Amino acid sequence: MRLPPPSVLLSSLLLLGSACIVEAPGGASEQERRAATVTQVPPLSVKNGANLGGKVELVGATVQPGRLTPGEQAKVALYFKVLQPMEDDYLIFVHVEDADGRAERINVDHKPAGGMLPTSQWKPGETVKDEFAIYVPPGTPARTMNIWLGLWEPRTDSRLRIVNANAVRNDGKGRLLLGQVPVAQ
Template identity: 70%
Template sequence: MRRPTLLALLGSVSLLSACIVEAPGGASPNERRQAVVSQVPPLSVRNGANFEDKVELVAATVQPGRIAPNEGARVTAYFKVLKPLEEDYMIFVHVEDAEGRAERLNVDHKPAGGLYPTTQWKPGETVKDEFNIVLPPGSAARALNLWVGFWDPKTDARLQLKNPDAVRNDGRSRVLLAQVPVAQP
């Protein structure tokens, strides 16, 4: 099991990724059932970002919807598979202070906790990816921007956003998944 070093990640926010587990020979039927959903929760933030006509970021949920210093939130992103993917992409998550006062944290992780690689995704499925964000004590952030995208660690290339005019993005195939308000003391 590989975990990011928290001390190296601490700034105004800290991100704990889901436990990454290698699935020898691919995902088992049970692991696939855990990673695929038949319906996106109705109270989710809808998105619609299209990555190279292969994957659509359908929606996301953040529970709770507001975090406080020394507390965390569970984030779930829902990706609809449009076409088979030939590479095992990582999902990158960049957590940034919405006002730009703190250093960005980069946490790249394998989708679905490492249980269901993108080369096994099947068109028509909706894959859920879950991770936690934790705000350290004393953080002055008022809101956190969560940016996501797909990254190939072999080539250092990202899946390119096909519909940049339809979704909030930074022009570099990073899509705003959510802005999470921070409770002020």
């Protein structure tokens, strides 16, 4: 498979950081739903197209800035188009790993949409925006970080399968490679 240019990979990979897990009691209000959904993916987002379990498509992502700086945060936004209702509440798992294997994995697992809109409340046709930050610790020896992600159901310890695995970069274990992001030295 041919890889997109480095600028596209950079823009699509800063997916870790601090994720605040907050749950709205009794489900999302209409105002919270409006804040957590979009009608159109912003034009600067990186297109993806990964189909997760036939339920959701990751249609795009943004990473700002497009280069990780140790000791600073990068903001990541994911855009999920809902294809089918989901009965379970999945977490978004995010693994940031040194492409050369010289640094420890950074996990940024979190509830979607800041905890305001669990996946069991996602409606077909909606596009749900999920935002979080990733943080690379100072002194990280990595030159490039891989950002892996997917949807994980903790009760059964299962991931939604990537239906179109031949069309997107993945590890064959339910982890989608969002991109590779360079690390400032």
